[in-house]
Amino acid sequence: MRAIFSKKITNALVFKKQLLIWANQYREVVFLDSNQYHQKYSSYDAVLAVDAFTSIKTDYENAFQDLYQYQSQAKDWLFGYLSYDLKNDTEALHSNNFDGLEFPDLFFFQPKKLFLIKDNEVEIQYLRLCDDEIETDFNAIISTELCDFAILREITINQRISKENYLSKVSKMLEHIHRGDIYEANFCMEFFAENAQIEPLEIYQKLNAISDSPFAVYFKNNVHYLLSASPERYLRKEGNKVISQPIKGTARRSFDLEQDKQLKFDLAQNEKERSENIMIVDLVRNDLSHTATKGSVQVEELCAIYTFKQVHQMISTVVSEVENTTSPIEILRTTFPMGSMTGAPKISAMQIIETLEETKRGLYSGAVGYFTPNGDFDFNVVIRSILYNSKKQYLSFSVGSAITSQAFPENEYEECLLKAKAMFEVLS
Template identity: 75%
Template sequence: MYFWISKSTELRTVIQKEINDNNRLKNQLLHWAQQFREVVFLDSNQYQQRYTSYDCILAVDAFTAIKTDYANAFEDVKQYQQQTKDWLFGYLSYDLKNDIEDLHSNNFDGLDFPDLFFFQPKKLFLLKGNTFEIQYLRLCDDEIESDFTAITNYPQLITNNNVTLSVVEGQQSKIQQRISKESYLAKVTEMLSHIHRGDIYEANFCMEFYTENAHLEPVEIYQKLNAISRPPFATYFKNNHQFLLCASPERYLRKEGNKVISQPIKGTAKRHSDKVSDEQSKTELAQNPKERSENVMIVDLVRNDLSHTATKGSVIVEELCEIYSFEQVHQMISTIVSTVEDATSPIEILKTTFPMGSMTGAPKISAMKIIEDLEATKRGLYSGAIGYFTPDNDFDFNVVIRSILYNAENEYLSFSVGSAITSQAVPEQEYEECLLKAKAMFEVLS
């Protein structure tokens, strides 16, 4: 049974309904959304977390949009956000660093995504518990009832577990490694020499896996990836022929009212089916001096970043090196919060903390320069952030990791993984950590 509550905002007609089967509805929403050029689907997978607004969000069909390269990008999106005063969904790519500092991105880019993309959706769906809220712009609110009927009558599609990544000839496409193991070990050794010279204390070093002539069903691959990981910041993104299939466990930055929350991840351990071994793995991660050192260094960096917009004395570490468990890995996560003034622009908060410390290093600018020299691929959307702004100037963005990126137009598919390099790093162990993080992507593509 569905209960209707109708109200209106200045821009949107809002209707609330009571629903019974959340998982069925989420599946129906995702498949129904594929008719639109622009899609953002966010799923928390009912992961228990302190800071959250919705279990699932779907935004489709751009009324307005902004797409740009890094030059003046933050100012452009600031003006766009102030003019629309509405919900906006989209992403900030890692290479927006070039708008903030005198940096460059000259490495190979097979994906060719814009550096920044946001859109104002005509149609928006918000799910929290059994409450399903529909928000349509007034110009199309006469479609609410017909769309709701179409969604709830959509077949309960079952993900095809036999989907494979294939080339035009019908054979499985081989996933290639952009940097060989030998080259990876040499590059990490070179990064260690930078650390020992005092150029940096820590840096996140990443490598790409890719395939060309790729053909796949993005929804099915996303659902398989999400089912393996069930993370709190899962995202399906579509912009015409560009796709992000994301199973991220990490929040970059959230603003709710005057409070800003950052939750960097540093520290990873494998999960085990045996309970005793799994608990031992968790305990060893919590007590590992290298992993704690990595995490604490990034916490200090985040504290400094948040201080640029925080009111005096308001930056606080709520959690330090807490262990969170996910389907495949245990992660060490810290929570840092601050308070901002009412007049502080959401874009200013993002600009002064971007890119996130967990994906760069410390000191941040030196680390980003060394990363650019040693990595072989332009990061683009990988290690950037995807999320949304609300009409009330709040926002929530994840960190784009554990993700598959796909350009259907040029048939290029890519996923990258990385780890934090500190003075205690052992190149072979860092390589193994990267393979552990890549496991889910390999599993759904092979």
């Protein structure tokens, strides 16, 4: 049981910054921020969960079954992540690529302390064992002083796959496509730094400030950090409704308003980008059909263009209805990993991806989010993100693009660099 209190806040932007600085004292932190981005499906402007009362941490083997048991028994708010390599639990797949980060494949925790921000009000939910700390904590939060960014120590960022090697690998991917093995695959490459000494909270704040993305995340589990400026939702459940919003299609922004408008228009008309998006929409429709009631899978919005600080994106919205008896874990299990980060057909694409990529994806292209006590959930896609192991001082970020028969390797490489721009900027 939780004690629930509501508090008025005078400035939500300042309060969020104070809240996150205060939260960083805890071993487990999940902060989710919509950055006031206007979106149809949203419950809160921001959410903070800290301090694990219970938790689950496991590798991929039987991970979804273990999560089902944990979520069914807890019947409370749970926050955490699903790493990309849970694919090895749902399919006969494996991951032998290099892993410098060493994150567990799955991690969720039941927070002692929870803050739900909407407009100028924060709902505070504490477990009964610590509800006597609410007033003290709230006063500490609103008294927290905001600090300037520290000077970043020099970080040498390396590229796991050279440009020449990248072009060669994309050409091999195209051979698979022309042979009919797959129609599309998302091919990713890693940028990394060793002996990297950073202050994760400051890097997150800088990344969020230049991105203003609707699915931003600051995640901390002891020595493991995720600093995410993700624009993409993986999956959301509201009652009996399930919502997926895959992104496929990217264009740069311009400071010139007329040119920016033209870039947005050109993206909407780009046949290659539209075909990429429609292929993934078909894949998502198929994934949702595993748990949907008959005839309920619908495309609400096809190839719409959304604008973010760094890029324009092409996003579709696919929805379905599920029975009351359908487990939320089953909905996740039958749709994971998300189609936008795999390809079509999904299993074949994942097999080929594994042979051509040189880094284990881990949490990159996985999902971070939460379950509510009544079994609803909301998860993002972990892209445009920096991952960090503070014990090993290993920092990593990956970017990718969708390879189809119309792809030109050089253009795909440039798209990857465009997506990496924000991460390079905050680390330079």
